[in-house]
Amino acid sequence: MTPEASDLCGSTDSRTETMSAAPGPAASEVAASGAAVPGAVTPATAQLVFADVGLAVTVKAGTRIIEMSEKIGSAITYGCRAGECGTCITRIVDGMDHLSEPSALETRVLKDNLAGRHDRLACQCQVLGGVVTVRPG
Ligand code: FES
Numbered sequence: 001m002t003p004e005a006s007d008l009c010g011s012t013d014s015r016t017e018t019m020s021a022a023p024g025p026a027a028s029e030v031a032a033s034g035a036a037v038p039g040a041v042t043p044a045t046a047q048l049v050f051a052d053v054g055l056a057v058t059v060k061a062g063t064r065i066i067e068m069s070e071k072i073g074s075a076i077t078y079g080c081r082a083g084e085c086g087t088c089i090t091r092i093v094d095g096m097d098h099l100s101e102p103s104a105l106e107t108r109v110l111k112d113n114l115a116g117r118h119d120r121l122a123c124q125c126q127v128l129g130g131v132v133t134v135r136p137g
Contacts, residue, residue, distance in 0.1 A: 059127060080123075
């Protein structure tokens with residue numbers, strides 16, 4: 001296992017992100033900001049694996065799938081980006097327990113679109129920790 005991380009320069013937010021070929025290293029193995037600073041508080045991270053492109057990305061806990069899927073070229077598609085259209089239905093291959101609970105709106109949209117029990121809206125759900133593997137729905 002040789003993680004090759006590349007910093008996603010140009011990010012518009014302050015989230016820490018690293019990428020590696022899936023299956024990637026544990027979230028703690030690679031940090032985009034470089035070496036750990038002794039005594040520094042490390043933000044909680046999660047690993048988000050995009051099965052369709054074979055990439056694992058380490059993200060700050062609370063990151064929505066949409067925030068990374070477009071950056072890394074996943075085939076997940078988007079419409080409204082507001083949890084209303086269902087275009088971004090995404091299959092959670094593994095790690096459903098590491099996602100935020102669906103809102104009433106997301107639950108309704110998933111139901112209206114006959115989504116399966118392993119599906120979530122990529123524009124709405126947040127990765128809270130651990131390892132989550134997704135692919136386009
Ligand atoms: S893009 Fe419309 S629900 Fe996610």
